[in-house]
Amino acid sequence: xxxxxxxxxxxxxxxxxxxxxxxxxxxxxxxxxxxxxxxxxxxxxxxxxxxxxxxxxxxxxxxxxxxxxxxxxxxxxxxxxxxxxxxxxxxxxxxxxxxxxxxxxxxxxxxxxxxxxxxxxxxxxxxxxxxxxxxxxxxxxxxxxxxxxxxxxxxxxxxxxxxxxxxxxxxxxxxxxxxxxxxxxxxxxxxxxxxxxxxxxxxxxxxxxxxxxxxxxxxxxxxxxxxxxxxxxxxxxxxxxxxxxxxxxxxxxxxxxxxxxxxxxxxxxxxxxxxxxxxxxxxxxxxxxxxxxxxxxxxxxxxxxxxxxxxxxxxxxxxxxxxxxxxxxxxxxxxxxxxxxxxxxxxxxxxxxxxxxxxxxxxxxxxxxxxxxxxxxxxxxxxxxxxxxxxxxxxxxxxxxxxxxxxxxxxxxxxxxxxxxxxxxxxxxxxxxxxxxxxxxxxxxxxxxxxxxxxxxxxxxxxxxxxx
Amino acid sequence: xxxxxxxxxxxxxxxxxxxxxxxxxxxxxxxxxxxxxxxxxxxxxxxxxxxxxxxxxxxxxxxxxxxxxxxxxxxxxxxxxxxxxxxxxxxxxxxxxxxxxxxxxxxxxxxxxxxxxxxxxxxxxxxxxxxxxxxxxxxxxxxxxxxxxxxxxxxxxxxxxxxxxxxxxxxxxxxxxxxxxxxxxxxxxxxxxxxxxxxx
Ligand code: SF4
Numbered sequence: 001x002x003x004x005x006x007x008x009x010x011x012x013x014x015x016x017x018x019x020x021x022x023x024x025x026x027x028x029x030x031x032x033x034x035x036x037x038x039x040x041x042x043x044x045x046x047x048x049x050x051x052x053x054x055x056x057x058x059x060x061x062x063x064x065x066x067x068x069x070x071x072x073x074x075x076x077x078x079x080x081x082x083x084x085x086x087x088x089x090x091x092x093x094x095x096x097x098x099x100x101x102x103x104x105x106x107x108x109x110x111x112x113x114x115x116x117x118x119x120x121x122x123x124x125x126x127x128x129x130x131x132x133x134x135x136x137x138x139x140x141x142x143x144x145x146x147x148x149x150x151x152x153x154x155x156x157x158x159x160x161x162x163x164x165x166x167x168x169x170x171x172x173x174x175x176x177x178x179x180x181x182x183x184x185x186x187x188x189x190x191x192x193x194x195x196x197x198x199x200x201x202x203x204x205x206x207x208x209x210x211x212x213x214x215x216x217x218x219x220x221x222x223x224x225x226x227x228x229x230x231x232x233x234x235x236x237x238x239x240x241x242x243x244x245x246x247x248x249x250x251x252x253x254x255x256x257x258x259x260x261x262x263x264x265x266x267x268x269x270x271x272x273x274x275x276x277x278x279x280x281x282x283x284x285x286x287x288x289x290x291x292x293x294x295x296x297x298x299x300x301x302x303x304x305x306x307x308x309x310x311x312x313x314x315x316x317x318x319x320x321x322x323x324x325x326x327x328x329x330x331x332x333x334x335x336x337x338x339x340x341x342x343x344x345x346x347x348x349x350x351x352x353x354x355x356x357x358x359x360x361x362x363x364x365x366x367x368x369x370x371x372x373x374x375x376x377x378x379x380x381x382x383x384x385x386x387x388x389x390x391x392x393x394x395x396x397x398x399x400x401x402x403x404x405x406x407x408x409x410x411x412x413x414x415x416x417x418x419x420x421x422x423x424x425x426x427x428x429x430x431x432x433x434x435x436x437x438x439x440x441x442x443x444x445x446x447x448x449x450x451x452x453x454x455x456x457x458x459x460x461x462x463x464x465x466x467x468x
Numbered sequence: 469x470x471x472x473x474x475x476x477x478x479x480x481x482x483x484x485x486x487x488x489x490x491x492x493x494x495x496x497x498x499x500x501x502x503x504x505x506x507x508x509x510x511x512x513x514x515x516x517x518x519x520x521x522x523x524x525x526x527x528x529x530x531x532x533x534x535x536x537x538x539x540x541x542x543x544x545x546x547x548x549x550x551x552x553x554x555x556x557x558x559x560x561x562x563x564x565x566x567x568x569x570x571x572x573x574x575x576x577x578x579x580x581x582x583x584x585x586x587x588x589x590x591x592x593x594x595x596x597x598x599x600x601x602x603x604x605x606x607x608x609x610x611x612x613x614x615x616x617x618x619x620x621x622x623x624x625x626x627x628x629x630x631x632x633x634x635x636x637x638x639x640x641x642x643x644x645x646x647x648x649x650x651x652x653x654x655x656x657x658x659x660x661x662x663x664x665x666x667x668x
Contacts, residue, residue: 061496072489078479091632097472149644149655196644196652203656208566208605224631234604234642234657241600242566252475259631263623264496266637277512278586278622281657282637283600289634291563292599307478313486 035336037172042329048275049326049380056271065264067384070320073257074310080222080255081301087225091287093297100304101131107300108133108214108247109140115245117142117211123229123236124148125216126323127251129345130358131304133214144214145206147235149199156183203235213243213294217250218322219265220299223258226286227299230269230279240283246294252301253310253319265322268382272324305358314393315357320383321350327377327387349377353390361398368394500620505584509618510665512587516640517653518661525666528612529553532576535610535662539573542606544598547578551612560602569601574608574658582618582665583625586639589613589663590625593634600634609658611638614666 053059073080085095098104112120120137122128122144134144134155146155153159153171157179171179177190180198187198215236219228227248229236240246256265262284270279288297310316328334328348344355344364352371356364368391377387469477502508514520523531533554543552545561557576558564564572578596579589589611591597596612603609619625629635641653641661653659 058496061493065492065494065496068490068492072492075483075486075489077483078476081476081479097470097475099471099474103471147656192652196655200655207656208570221631226631232642233644233655235655237600237604237636238656241604252479260626263626264494266626267496267622276639278583278588278637278639280516280638280640280642284631284635284637286632286634289593292593292634293601301475303475303478307475307482310479311482316482 042335045275045329052271052275052277062268063382063384066268066382069261070383074319080257083222084220084255088299091225093287093299096300098300098302104131104249104300104302105133105136111247112142112212115211119143120212120214121145121147121210121239123215123239124151127216128249147203152199207238207242210243212245213239215248217248217254219256221259222255226284229283232280237281237283241293243294245296247298249300252306269322269324272326272382309357315390317385318354318357320385326380330376330380349387356394498623500585505620506615506618509582509584513663518640518663520663522665522667541574541576542572542602543576546595569605572606575602575606576610579611579613582613584618584620588637588639591636604657607658608660610662612664
């Protein structure tokens with residue numbers, strides 16, 4: 001084992017790819033291991049979530065409070081961010097504003113270099129994935145150690161995350177053991193406990209020597225300047241507590257107005273996310289605390305397309321998202337194709353709307369079609385984002401952005417129409433195979449790119465099993 | 469224009485003309501009534517695979533000594549000394565360095581409060597809870613919660629807490645489900661969490 005077994009982070013591997021959803025989905029559907037893992041994962045989490053949500057007689061009231069809090073905060077986002085800046089500053093932190101990922105990345109790199117370090121420890125964060133922070137740091141000669149077990153698996157395997165919450169869901173234990181062994185971690189066996197133990201030993205020395213930690217944030221409280229990180233493994237606590245310097249990169253939509261708001265979000269997030277009454281660790285810190293934890297704290301407030309999404313009257317509700325991943329776990333399309341097919345750090349139903357909203361349609365035109373509009377995502381969403389409505393709205397935009405319908409428009413609209421109805425779907429499969437005119441709706445892209453992006457037999461089998 | 473002004477002006481432009489901010493309905497339960505909150509707290513903590521013991525105040529020091537066994541443990545300076553009278557503990561004053569904490573087998577602390585509905589222990593970074601590193605670096609954590617510190621619900625806990633100190637919610641030992649969704653207890657932080665509830 002070399003001192004820096006993951007120095008290859010210096011090679012920018014693609015976090016996102018440009019393969020449109022239909023083709024990517026086809027590739028992924030052929031991967032039966034991925035399909036088995038995803039199915040097991042989504043089924044397990046769905047059941048756990050349903051059980052703990054069912055325990056709360058006031059779940060709907062909590063959801064409504066969560067939705068209304070987020071919607072009201074977004075309406076006056078400028079006021080709340082200014083208040084947050086004031087509170088964090090008063091508590092001894094330093095607040096920075098970044099228009100885009102490049103600005104935020106440069107700030108993190110400058111802070112790290114200012115402290116003379118060539119490595120930082122990092123907590124899994126979708127926001128830092130979104131801006132490719134690790135790649136940007138590597139270009140400056142700074143290694144970012146991912147410390148979540150799953151992120152470590154993804155990083156050591158030079159792979160991409162496929163699920164918001166369990167990014168290595170597409171790897172089974174023997175594959176993980178192989179990745180670890182190849183990287184010099186020396187797990188005793190492929191049992192989950194041994195694999196976790198190997199990761200503990202490997203990361204521990206990095207935690208104990210780290211000078212700079214980097215995190216995202218689940219929430220930040222405008223009134224008090226408190227920042228909240230919700231996690232399971234304890235690597236978050238390590239990164240937030242042991243380094244001398246802490247840098248938190250936070251999307252501007254994560255702000256909550258008051259301390260009291262936590263009483264809602266600390267209930268809805270863990271139950272929706274991992275299906276637990278409460279996640280193992282939640283850390284809340286306010287600026288700098290003398291004698292406890294980092295004595296230098298930087299909070300970077302990141303726009304990177306969020307104000308673009310905010311300007312979209314129908315789409316802005318996507319900014320309410322608290323990244324719980326409940327919508328992924330109930331989505332029939334996601335369960336079939338996995339996270340990679342979405343070609344974005346934000347997969348699943350929320351990814352299908354947030355990606356084009358943040359980045360603009362260019363390059364993600366196909367994402368709003370990655371759905372059957374069945375509505376399950378809306379029903380589980382703890383902040384009540386009406387994903388189907390936003391999808392339809394974005395489909396309109398996608399089509400309107402071309403002067404005349406392209407081959408893709410027609411194909412995607414057909415795909416959406418077919419995904420939208422079980423009987424239509426089954427019919428299309430039968431007819432598609434027989435090559436009748438009805439089947440030809442697939443042809444515009446199936447002719448050039450292969451057959452329908454779904455394995456017909458198993459999708460139908462799945463559908464009948466689960467949706468009767 | 470600075471990035472700050474730029475982002476703020478983009479926000480203002482984006483929401484110009486939108487409906488005014490709505491009022492937030494708070495129709496959810498503020499408190500949680502389960503008869504005996506302490507019993508419920510004990511059940512919920514045990515549900516996370518943490519071990520839970522109920523002890524009378526007079527027996528506390530003896531039970532702490534029994535739990536600690538031969539371990540070398542650290543304690544916060546604010547932990548009542550009579551709670552650990554039966555053991556030879558390393559007091560975190562002056563503050564132990566990270567390598568020193570790493571040499572310990574465990575930590576014995578108090579807590580700020582307990583939440584019955586979720587089985588959560590809340591540490592507030594001071595007094596008997598200790599600063600955060602004490603309950604993080606050693607591999608074993610014995611946490612002493614007084615029955616009177618247990619509240620029913622998350623809203624009750626949030627209302628009680630003082631935001632300006634570092635706060636840690638702990639619900640069972642650290643865990644991961646990242647490998648084929650098998651739960652593995654104890655990744656980073658203490659792999660074992662034992663809880664003593666002191667009944668008066
Ligand atoms: S859209 Fe809703 S359900 Fe999906 S991740 Fe976001 S908050 Fe969770």
